[in-house]
Amino acid sequence: MKAVNITLTFNGQTEEAFNFYKSVFGGEFIHIQRMKDIPGPEPVVGAEGEKILHVALPIGGAVLNGMDIPQGRPQSNRGDNFMITLETESEDETTKIFNGLAEGGFVMMPLAQQFWATYFGMVKDKFGIQWMLSYIK
Incomplete structure (x- = not known):
């Protein structure tokens, strides 16, 4: 396992919240990407694209x-x-952990290659805890 981190989810207030956290903790964003940056034939536009x-x-x-x-x-x-x-170290490790967490839970996003990760998936375990697993070569 490379790392365990927390991801906070918001209903359109992420930018405001993270500017607040940056003012409290200091530092700079190491990554920021908007919905409009998702590649594909149907771009995300308008207010949804700015999320x-x-x-x-x-x-x-x-x-x-x-x-x-x-x-x-x-x-x-x-x-x-x-x-x-x-953040996992291999596709095998990602699959093993994902399948274990999914047992009795709910797959929110199946494991698959994504434009931001080699292998990525989201699952809610049987206790209601949400997990994101990401392997990047």
């Missing part, structure tokens, strides 16, 4: 990640609007 796809702020030895929930998906609720993000 944050991913932002990352280093804090100590960890990274605080954030994202806005895309239109059409269940909205975040204050107090449980987070995911534990696991």
Whole structure:
């Protein structure tokens, strides 16, 4: 396992929240990407395109990640609007952990190659905890 980090999810307030966290903790964003940056034949436009796809702020030895929930998906609720993000070391490790967490849970996004990761998936375990698993070669 490379790292365990936290991802906070918001209903369109990610940019505001992360500017606040940056003012509190200091530092600079190491990554910020908007929904309009998603490649594909149908670009995300308007207010939805300006939402944050991913932002990352280093804090100590960890990274605080954030994202806005895309239109059409269940909205975040204050107090449980987070995911534990696991950065894995191989596709095999990713698959093993993902399948273990999915047992009795719910697959939110199946493991697959994504434009931002070699192998990525999202799952809610049987206790309601949301996980994102990411392997990048």
